[in-house]
Amino acid sequence: MTGYEYIKQKRIEKGYTIRQFGKVVNITPRMISYYEAGEKPIEHISLNKMNKMFDVLEIDIEDFFDCYYPYKHDIDLQIVKWRCDNPLECDFQIVKKKIYARLAQIKSRGTIEESKLKQIYDMYDDFFCNEQRKFFPISMEEYNKFVNPILYQIKLNMSGGLPENDISRSIMIAFYQSGYKIKDVSKICGIASQNLNYYINGKYDYGSLHVDTALKLCYLLKLDFKILFESCEKSN
Structure with missing residues (x-):
């Protein structure tokens, strides 16, 4: 059937x-x-x-x-391809320099609260100023535990904050934590980057989003489909 x-x-x-x-x-x-x-x-x-x-x-x-309409296998294959095309940088010194440069960038803008900036620098110091660590590559476990949270805070503060819309807010948090660029998410989920931006920025109503795109987006970003889109009224 x-x-x-x-x-x-x-x-x-x-x-x-x-x-x-x-x-x-x-x-x-x-x-x-x-x-x-x-x-x-x-x-x-x-x-x-x-x-x-x-x-x-x-x-x-x-x-x-x-x-x-199984879509998860295809998404999994595309994720594997994306990871092959975008290998994770695990050299401790290279990652340290890149993150320090980005921290200096948001500091120079002067748009972040001093207490928040200090919190991010403290996270940086806890991991990257450890002399015993600097000669070893960063493991995947360490990347997820220490590096990704710093990158998330940097992306969040460089973007100027999160959207007010609950769905957009959840998507952006997951997006910042995932390591994907918006063009990657768009390609894997089968939606134009411009249209995805329009949904996130409130120009399009999420109720008009194709259901398969919504499912792929949730699967890719590890979001709960039912919780995320429960605000799309059944009466519309």
């Missing part, structure tokens, strides 16, 4: 005609017919519409896509 056949089966089980179902979920009967016939891609339904449709049909979006 295909995904669109399953949706049709669930609609019939719930006792809805195409016209009745379309009225309930605010989608034209013609579009419902297209989706159920596989003539329109289900994975490109907007979050608002998908949330409403699947709420009425009592279908879990993540389980549905894992079963009928």
Whole structure:
């Protein structure tokens, strides 16, 4: 059974005609017919519409896509390729110099509170001013525990802070912590960089985001899909 056949089966089980179902979920009967016939891609339904449709049909979006439109394997392959193309710099002295230069940059801007700047420098000193460490490469465990938190704080303060929108805020925090550039996230998730920026900056409403893009974004950045997009009202 295909995904669109399953949706049709669930609609019939719930006792809805195409016209009745379309009225309930605010989608034209013609579009419902297209989706159920596989003539329109289900994975490109907007979050608002998908949330409403699947709420009425009592279908879990993540389980549905894992079963009928598996995307995680492809994302995993792209992550492996990205890591091969962007190897992690583990030379202690090189990383130390790069981070110190970025700290000097945000200090020269004078836009960060003195207490916050001191906190970041303290994090830097705790790891990079250890004389016993300087001759050894940085392990992945050390990178995640010591280096990434410093890089996160630097990116956060160089960006001027986080967005007010809860979804954008969560995405940006995950984005800063991931090590990906926005062009990398865009390529892996199948969305233009400009459009992703528009969502994050509030020019586009997240309810219009394609459901497969939202799922890929959450999987890549290790975000909880249900929690992140629960504010996309099912009634829209």
